[in-house]
Amino acid sequence: MKLKTLKPLYLGGRTLVEGTSFLTSEQHGRQLLQKGYAEPDDGKDEALVDLTETESEPAPTTSTSAGATQKTAPKAKTTDKKKAD
Secondary structure, eight states, rough: OEEOOOOOOOETEEOOOOOOOOEEOOOHHHHHHHHSSSOOOOOOOSSSTTTTTTTOOOOOOOHHHHHOOEEEEEEOOOOOOOOOO
16 A cells, blocks of 8 residues: 655654655555554655565464573572571
């Protein structure tokens, strides 16, 4: 979906000033339109930023992949405190 920014936006790791044309996914575009951050761009010029190249669907998390990515923090050693008599 080709849109034009109405406000400065931080998208795709860069800040886009007002009036910048960019491409994004349909869902993301609808969200930006609904919030008033962008408007449809019907111009013939090429979009300056293409966010569809960097977007990818995240891989589903499975019990195997979740276990492989989680790192357990080393347990802190507890010291026995002696009670004062």
